[in-house]
Each structure stands twice: as structure tokens, then as C-alpha cells.
Amino acid sequence: MQVLSTLLAVEKSDKLPVYLQIANQLTSLIKAGTLAPGFRLLSTRQLAAALNVHRRTVVQAYDELLAQGWLESHTGNGTFVANHLPEVGPVPMVPSGQASDQTLKKAGFQFERLVHLNRPVLKSGTRLHLDDGFPDPRLAPLEELSRAYRSQLLHGNPYMRLGYGDTKGASWLRQELAIHLNETRGLKISADNILIVRGVIMGMHLASTALLRPGDRVAVDSPGWFGANMNFVQAGAEVINLPVDEHGLIIDELEKLCEKEPIRMLYVTSHHHYPTTVALRADRRIRLLKLSEKYGFVIFEDDYDYDFHYLSKPLLPLAGADQAGMVLYCGSFTKTISPAFRIGYLIGPEDFISQLALLRRIIDRQGDQMLENAMAELLQTGVIQRHLRKSVRVYKQRRDFFCDLLKTKLEGKVNFHIPDGGMSVWTKFDDHIDLKKLAANALKHDLYMADGSLTQLADGSRNSVRLGFASSTLEELEESVNIIKDLL
CATH class of the missing domain: 3.40.640.10 (Type I PLP-dependent aspartate aminotransferase-like (Major domain))
Structure with a gap:
């Protein structure tokens, strides 16, 4: 029975109360078949001494499992794993937490991985961004x-x-x-x-x-x-x-x-x-x-x-x-x-x-x-x-400034038309420029831009991306374009 105490471990600094740690670990051992129906547990005094906790803590843990039906108490004889539970064959012992980690990472059932859902999730994680055309929440x-x-x-x-x-x-x-x-x-x-x-x-x-x-x-x-x-x-x-x-x-x-x-x-x-x-x-x-x-x-x-x-x-x-x-x-x-x-x-x-x-x-x-x-x-x-009227004025200024930056700093590298509206510029990069490599290197400089992988033209050609200007200030736009210029 002393083996039981070696299968349990408590962490007193954990946010989860110690009695629940003990109860949860006992439940896992029963589910795994390590503790079979009818198995006699250590007395509350013995287990408390083995785990170096107060006896009342073990009493709380046992009471919790008695209430849930995992354990049963025989007066004058001790506390046992409930006999009504189904017999489960013992499984190989693994380090604490490893088994649950695996079940959380990999499903035990089959499911279809839908290829059409494989699309990168855009997140706001960089200081600079020539995004898909998002607004500036600062406005x-x-x-x-x-x-x-x-x-x-x-x-x-x-x-x-x-x-x-x-x-x-x-x-x-x-x-x-x-x-x-x-x-x-x-x-x-x-x-x-x-x-x-x-x-x-x-x-x-x-x-x-x-x-x-x-x-x-x-x-x-x-x-x-x-x-x-x-x-x-x-x-x-x-x-x-x-x-x-x-x-x-x-x-x-x-x-x-x-x-x-x-x-x-x-x-x-x-x-x-x-x-x-x-x-x-x-x-x-x-x-x-x-x-x-x-x-x-x-x-x-x-x-x-x-x-x-x-x-x-x-x-x-x-x-x-x-x-x-x-x-x-x-x-x-x-x-x-x-x-x-x-x-x-x-x-x-x-x-x-x-x-x-x-x-x-x-x-x-x-x-x-x-x-x-x-x-x-x-x-x-x-x-x-009123917010829309203000935003239109600000975004127009940013569009004009950004398009001027593209024209002067990236001359010969990009081709674009000044958009009549919206929050981004559809930009065609020179075919010799590797957009994926450019986007990856820009990210190292804390600048996000698309890599062109999701925008393919009907004729199969690509190397065009949307460069969003609305979410950045004039200073941020200039810094972003300078980074691209240096990388090219």
C-alpha cells in the first residue's frame, strides 16, 4: 500500500487546492486501472504523513471522491476503490502529466483535415504593418x-x-x-x-x-x-x-x-x-x-x-x-x-x-x-x-503620402495604380523579387506585409499584394517603405 504514496505528488504553491490535487490524481489512477475496484487505500493519517500534508486535507480529498462515487467507506475497515466500477486493465506507467499531454495534443478518433480551411490567420503582432487594408483604431x-x-x-x-x-x-x-x-x-x-x-x-x-x-x-x-x-x-x-x-x-x-x-x-x-x-x-x-x-x-x-x-x-x-x-x-x-x-x-x-x-x-x-x-x-x-468624415480625410492623406513613397523610394521595383478608395494599394512587385523571402525578412524588422501566396491572378501569375496604408501614421509608412527599400 505504500506504493500508493509514491504515485501521488502535491504542489503546495499550485493554485489548485491540495485536496483537489490528491482527489484528481486518485481519480486518474482509478480510470487508468492502476487502482482496481476493491483496492484498499491508505488511511487518512498514513497518506497525510506520506505526503507531508495535514490529515484534514486527505479527509477532504476522500470525502470528495466518496461523494462522487469513486470510493466507498467500510466502517471500521477502511476506504476502498468502489466495487461497482468496471474493471480496467492496468496501463503502463508514464511520467506524471505525460499521458494527459498526449491526449490533449492528438485526438483518439479519426477526423478529416479539410484542405480548403488552410488559410493563415492574420494577427496584430508587429509594430509596423502594411496589412490587408485595416482601419487605424487610434482614430x-x-x-x-x-x-x-x-x-x-x-x-x-x-x-x-x-x-x-x-x-x-x-x-x-x-x-x-x-x-x-x-x-x-x-x-x-x-x-x-x-x-x-x-x-x-x-x-x-x-x-x-x-x-x-x-x-x-x-x-x-x-x-x-x-x-x-x-x-x-x-x-x-x-x-x-x-x-x-x-x-x-x-x-x-x-x-x-x-x-x-x-x-x-x-x-x-x-x-x-x-x-x-x-x-x-x-x-x-x-x-x-x-x-x-x-x-x-x-x-x-x-x-x-x-x-x-x-x-x-x-x-x-x-x-x-x-x-x-x-x-x-x-x-x-x-x-x-x-x-x-x-x-x-x-x-x-x-x-x-x-x-x-x-x-x-x-x-x-x-x-x-x-x-x-x-x-x-x-x-x-x-x-x-463624424468619425467617417474625419477618417476619410486622414486616410486620403495617408494614401497620397504612401503612393508617393512607393513611387520615389521603390521606383522600378513596384507597379501600381493610385486607388480611388479603400485602405490599401494593389502593388505588383518586379517578377525577380521573391515576395515570400521579402515578407519573411521584413518580419525580422518588425514589419508585416503579405507574401502574395493567397492572391493569384487568373492567368496563374502572382507577385502582387495589397499594401495597407490606413492603419499607419505617415511616420510609420515612411519607416515601413524604407525597410522594404533596404531589403531590396
Whole structure:
């Protein structure tokens, strides 16, 4: 029986109470078959002496396991491993913690590793960044948002405020969003046309789940957003790439495709094409809507950074000219405030939005009602609108400065067009430059930039990346470009 004390070890400096350490270790020994049913344990006095702990600590551990049914006590005879437990063959002894480490690292069951999900996760981990086109959170109205959020936590009926809400999203936010989107994007929607989601990717996942079946065809522009394609492949759809030129998606190619085979959905970033930033020309927009109505395919319009346009007024979304109810329009506050604030919106016909609200319940009952209502307050009081006007001025200055840096410091190494809007510059590096090596070396200098691996052109060529300018100050942009210049 003295062997038992050698199998147990306690760490008095550990945050877990000692009695629970003892109880957990005894449970593990029983599960492993090391302590068989009917095994007699040391007395509380003996085990306490062996472990150099107070007897009451061992009594607590035994009482815990007696209550859970792992042990049983025979008055006057001692404490035993419960006889009703199934017999488990003893397993080879391994150093403490090693077995549990292995089971945490490698599953004991088989599962399929889905190749289409292999996409690097972007994280904010460097001091300098020419990112995918993110906003600068230093400009965000965080104080106003903080006050509005605190107000939502403290005021009003707590049962309603902190309870379950509408799966479509906070009613107040949907009402304010309808007003805002109608005024800024020429839409004619009501709150019933809006589903609040965590971001564009969630809206796309819901739409793909609801609309796509294995074998359906989804047309996407190429180069395009890998994150969108992941959802379509996950739904079992066949993804068909369509080329893009300086005026956006080539509609003639789409029409040829529709004449040959049916498609279920078209994914398009019409305002600032991802990744090249070009806008879909007006005549192509008209043809696209007519083709959708004629051939019956859904248009998923991802308008990820509509508010940031620097040349005259931005083109209005396809959704505003949709006369047949074929367009789903999706956007978010990710580019308005910061990626950390997960509020997006999916716009569509009322009946379909109601169906998506039912679907949303099985993956995410509702969003953050406090944050949604706080955002509604900022929309109602004009804080968001003022922030957008300020951000557009700042980002335009940064765009101009950054493009001038690329032209003067990287002359002959890069080719680009100054974007009319958005938060990044689609930049083609000289074919002799190894982008993966450049990105890896930049990272050693605390500068993040993409390596081009996720942006391949329809003709198979690459060496182009999005270089985000909005999230960096003028000084940070100059330092970043100087690092690239030195590395080249």
C-alpha cells in the first residue's frame, strides 16, 4: 500500500487546492486501472504523513471522491476503490502529466483535415504593418463607444437588457442602420431587411448554408478573396473563377458561363474589388443585374469598405438598383471602427432574412446586444458619421503620402495604380523579387506585409499584394517603405 504514496505528488504553491490535487490524481489512477475496484487505500493519517500534508486535507480529498462515487467507506475497515466500477486493465506507467499531454495534443478518433480551411490567420503582432487594408483604431471614437456601452449595461430594465433578444439583432441598431444605409447608399430598406451578424464572413456562411447544395456552382472574381471561397467549398459548391480587368468583373465571361451551365450564386466586391481595389463600371453593373434576373442566380455583394472613397462620390451598391430581389448586400463596422468590434449586417428580402435568423440560432443565438445598442446610439447621435468624415480625410492623406513613397523610394521595383478608395494599394512587385523571402525578412524588422501566396491572378501569375496604408501614421509608412527599400 505504500506504493500508493509514491504515485501521488502535491504542489503546495499550485493554485489548485491540495485536496483537489490528491482527489484528481486518485481519480486518474482509478480510470487508468492502476487502482482496481476493491483496492484498499491508505488511511487518512498514513497518506497525510506520506505526503507531508495535514490529515484534514486527505479527509477532504476522500470525502470528495466518496461523494462522487469513486470510493466507498467500510466502517471500521477502511476506504476502498468502489466495487461497482468496471474493471480496467492496468496501463503502463508514464511520467506524471505525460499521458494527459498526449491526449490533449492528438485526438483518439479519426477526423478529416479539410484542405480548403488552410488559410493563415492574420494577427496584430508587429509594430509596423502594411496589412490587408485595416482601419487605424487610434482614430476610432472609443471614448464615445465606451460611454454608450456602459450606459447600456447600467440603465433600463436589467431583465430585458441582459436577457435574450431578437435573433435578427437589436431592433434599435437595425432601425438606425436602415436610416444610415438608405441615406448613404441609396437603399430603400426597413429594419426587417436587416440581419445583424458578427461580420461579413458570418453573413456569407449563413447565406451559403441556406442557399447552396453539393454540386451547385458559385462564380467568383479572380483574383478574389480566399475567405469567401472557403465558405462556398465548405457548402459543397463548385467554385468557378471569372477574370477581372481595370473595370472590374468581365461580364461577358459571366454571360458565356451562364449560357453553358446554371450557376446558383455570384460573389462580387463591386465597389472596391478585392484585392485589386478597382470599381465595377456602371454599364457592367446594369448588365450584371439583368443577367441575374434572366438566369436566376443570387448576387452576394460584399461591400467591405464602402465608406472610404476619395474620388468624387462612390458608386451606389448593386442592392440599391435591384428590382428583382436577387441581391444580398453585406457590410460591417470592421473597417469603420476596428476588427475587434464584431458587428456586420446582411441586407436582403424580408422572407429570406427571417429564414437566416432561424438558421443563425443554431450557431450563434444572438450577438452582443450591449455593443449593438451602443453602436445604434452612436449612429443616432451622429458620432459614427463624424468619425467617417474625419477618417476619410486622414486616410486620403495617408494614401497620397504612401503612393508617393512607393513611387520615389521603390521606383522600378513596384507597379501600381493610385486607388480611388479603400485602405490599401494593389502593388505588383518586379517578377525577380521573391515576395515570400521579402515578407519573411521584413518580419525580422518588425514589419508585416503579405507574401502574395493567397492572391493569384487568373492567368496563374502572382507577385502582387495589397499594401495597407490606413492603419499607419505617415511616420510609420515612411519607416515601413524604407525597410522594404533596404531589403531590396
